[in-house]
Amino acid sequence: MVELKILKKSNECKARLGRLFTDHGEIDTPVFMPVGTNGTVKGLWQNQLESLQASIILGNAFHLYLRPGLDVLREFGGLHRFMSWQHSILTDSGGFQVFSLSDKKILEEGVKFRSPLDGSKIFMTPELSMEIQRAIGSDIAMAFDECVEPDASREYVEGSVGRTTRWARRCIEAHRGSRQALFGIVQGGFFEDLRERSAAEITSMDFNGFALGGLSVGEEFSVTTRILAHSVDLLPSDRARYLMGIGSPDIILAAVENGIDMFDCVLPTRMGRHGTALTWTGRVNLKAARNRFDRSPVDENCSCAVCSTYSRAYIHHLLSRDEMLGKILLSYHNISFLMNFVRELREAIAEERYMDFKTECLRNGLIGSNSLESFSSERMG
Amino acid sequence: MVELKILKKSNECKARLGRLFTDHGEIDTPVFMPVGTNGTVKGLWQNQLESLQASIILGNAFHLYLRPGLDVLREFGGLHRFMSWQHSILTDSGGFQVFSLSDKKILEEGVKFRSPLDGSKIFMTPELSMEIQRAIGSDIAMAFDECVEPDASREYVEGSVGRTTRWARRCIEAHRGSRQALFGIVQGGFFEDLRERSAAEITSMDFNGFALGGLSVGEEFSVTTRILAHSVDLLPSDRARYLMGIGSPDIILAAVENGIDMFDCVLPTRMGRHGTALTWTGRVNLKAARNRFDRSPVDENCSCAVCSTYSRAYIHHLLSRDEMLGKILLSYHNISFLMNFVRELREAIAEERYMDFKTECLRNGLIGSNSLESFSSERMG
């Protein structure tokens, strides 16, 4: 089971420090959770994740259902043993992934679609999602929700909110008696009253924590922060609050400032594979020719295993030859960067200098007017 | 400079134990050298290579000339600092790579071809190869040779042997005054008398060590071993002997038995990327469906970081999703396997049980009648 202990509330804003207790350890919140969609955080060994002090990672019910499949997961007694990961795991329910498929049929009972791997017919229901997540044995399971398109009509979103509530009830029912924690997901698009309705319905159920879904899916940054600020207050303060699928420093800052405890994103590894580094002074494209002779590390202010060993020029060279090691090193640095960023952010909350920290990030160019980035808009691996 | 100290000669066969001293450390021979064509052993961090006790790796003059280029290498003061590798480096001269290009013109002066990266005209000469290797700053440079096709006519090979000798002389000349060690390469195809002529000419020059080139390029295993057994005796016994481009256990055993000290191959990383593992009982294809539920390690008899942590089923899963980590883990294990294999082989020589060791390898299925493998036939990365 999962329990959240609130350790401190900021005097400056709604930010809070907490500790999440799971069967696999303690997690200091706010926490960034690296994404391991297929049971691997792309390009990193599990012991490298440990060396970066990752205390919880994400798995994905949809992807793990397709491969390795429930039979294999059961044979191993769950994902922890299958992937040799001793720390906590949270699983996304598959809702977001199913809804990002183009060819699907949404019914009251669930969603019909074809496997993107082999075309076989799949009928994903709240009950199946719970069964998958139980086989995975994640410490925290997520309810099966419907994530709507950013340009969905009010009418559609209204119907969808009702469906997500009914599915949430079925998830609770199917999940009864499990040791696994279960989080509910609040939807409602960008309509504040629908967010209120969804929050009222979802939080009336006995979930161990609550997530905000359907944000940072392509909308403008100002819309994200408006809905975020409005929605977090609708969640009970004694349970964990999770903003799904975000990982760029600007949205992390806005989220934590509003009282969010958990977030996840494929950003660090995806950016790494594409040759972009997160640094304390903003993003750096290491594919650019100006790095050819650059003997400095990826980030002067980072002391990770990459920055203390390798130069920008070397990583640029690896990327130019499409060598695996280039992607690996940048993925590692980027995860390290976000882990450090969130650690510093926790310290800033502890020392009541959250706003100073934010100002410093702005001054250094880490966050800025170009806050809205497509990288941050994806929950998929 | 590089010096070889012979520590022991086997009483059973021509195998020998030695120690090679370079500016970057000591190397126990026989030694397997992992290949880092582009300045990276594919998929591995340099500290992982260190943890596998790799004391010398290969770089490739041809590839490093194309990228990152001499200007970058000079800016860094050589490849060691560019790739952050503190131990020894040997560089292939580029001969083999140039000759494996289809569109080239071989002249007495050198070889004209177009860059496979951008189509620009390149004229590779012995002098340019020496200049590149000096900029790389490898501990051991190789002479620029002509590597002939396995089906080349006697007439062609005869002419080529003469050219390789004249190029070797020019390499020595261009290399004069350098601290870097320089090895000569004996060619001669599969003609024993031409091998004799080449060896006589090449060993008459003041090289610090000698290599056999043009073997394991597609010919039958029995041809390789015949030419090998005949050729090693033609090399002076007080200098290092290097068999280029081999790395499968069967040929390593044959080579060492005949008195070879050094060998290199892309085999472990290339096989790893393709999903094949080297094990003490032979090769294992981890892509095969029978691994789906297999909780055992890649190799029961291996205690590397992969085998002590991950299962065959997990690696099979990673490969089936084309996840980087699958290739990474198998590359690591395969290099670990060859490093251990050669370590055990050195112990067997020390304890005068080389033939017992070989018999055991045969009994375990590590080597066998299917000795000839295409993987072993390549010097390229």
Ligand SMILES: [Zn+2]
């Ligand atoms: Zn770093």
Ligand SMILES: [Zn+2]
């Ligand atoms: Zn192993």
